[in-house]
Amino acid sequence: MGGYLPETIVTNDDFTKMVDTSDAWIIERTGIRQRHKVAPGQRTSDLAVEAARVALAAAGRTPEDVDMVIVATTTPDMPFPSTASIVQQKLGTRPCAAFDVQAVCSGFVYALTVADGFVARGIARCVLVIGAEAMSQLLDYTDRGTCILFGDGAGAVVLEPVEGEGTSADRGILGFDLQCDGSKMDLLYVDGGVFEDSNRIGKIRMQGNQVFKHAVHKISEAAENAVIKSNLSMADVDWFIPHQANQRILNGVADKLGLDRDKVISTVAMHANTSAASIPLAWYIGVQDGRVKPGDLVLIEALGGGLTWGAAAIRL
Structure with missing residues (x-):
């Protein structure tokens, strides 16, 4: 990392x-x-x-x-x-x-x-x-x-590749779930681009309440699917490393999944929402401070504009 x-x-x-x-x-x-x-x-x-x-x-x-x-x-x-x-x-x-x-x-x-x-x-x-x-x-x-x-x-x-036995004890990405619902694209988008005013950089526009409403449900569903596809359960998860969008969303998803909040790696207070960088940054911090170790089962998830969302279960 x-x-x-x-x-x-x-x-x-x-x-x-x-x-x-x-x-x-x-x-x-x-x-x-x-x-x-x-x-x-x-x-x-x-x-x-x-x-x-x-x-x-x-x-x-x-x-x-x-x-x-x-x-x-x-x-x-x-x-x-x-x-x-x-x-x-x-x-x-x-x-x-x-x-x-x-x-x-x-x-x-x-x-x-x-x-x-x-x-x-x-x-x-x-x-x-x-x-x-x-x-x-x-x-x-x-x-x-x-x-x-x-x-x-x-x-x-x-x-990198490693040898495994094809079981949930293997290292690597064990299961994932990716989704997108383009009908919700107006909830979070940038209002500029190649086909807009070429002299203006677009800015982020968001319907915050609507994004929040969809986030907890969709993220939780994807996380559950990723764990099920890994032939594991939430009880097997050592660390939950979510997209760092909002502490209330992090808490809501952890609670909905039945995960102890002590298992959540949160960097939102110091980094805010760094979009696609937020999961690997939080993961890196967790490794650096000694919490996340080889052999741990890590669950990652995110939701973004599109709306896109997804999750993956990973054995380190």
Whole structure:
């Protein structure tokens, strides 16, 4: 695992100078206390590269070992080429498959399961899966309902094949569930793009109450399906590492799944919602502080614009 956060920290108090809000109001409704923001000139690929270097070092690998790069992001450096190809160039890997996955906040779950397919079929043997976001670039700093929620950062994992027995005791991705309901796309979206005003960068628009209503139900259902497909039960889960959207959502999903809140890895207070980066960042923090260990069963989940959602059960 690897992670990286930009140096600039934006506190709740900083937002009181921009919109009608307060530190207490933000904490009560979201659990967020601060978030990180990219420096001028710093791009999503820069965040991704830093996280990737940490992950490769932890795995005892070098860029020359990498034979696939997958970047989950909704804030690419540019429409094309892919951020993954830019990361490949900056890391100095050999020519290999490199592409982006766009499922907004669910991106890392989607990307990890895509990588698993390539590894399981023997097509790739050392895959860099990165979630990287510069969400600050999509924020309307006059909209207090969205600008307080998001932060920037990146997390990465090195995925390689190992021998197993085909049982739930094996290491790796044991089961997953991915979903999307495009009829709900108007609940969370960016109001600009190639076919909009080309001189204006789109901003995040969200119907917060509706997203919250769908989040707990859909995420819980996907998490239950992922565990069932793994021939396991919630009692087997050692750590729940959710998408860090909102502390109330984290608590609601944990309670609905019957998971002890002490098993939840939460970084939302210090990182806010870093979209596709939030799961690998929280995972990295859990590894760094010694909570998450080899052999543990980890359950990850996310819901994002689309609406997309998904979950996966993973034995470390």
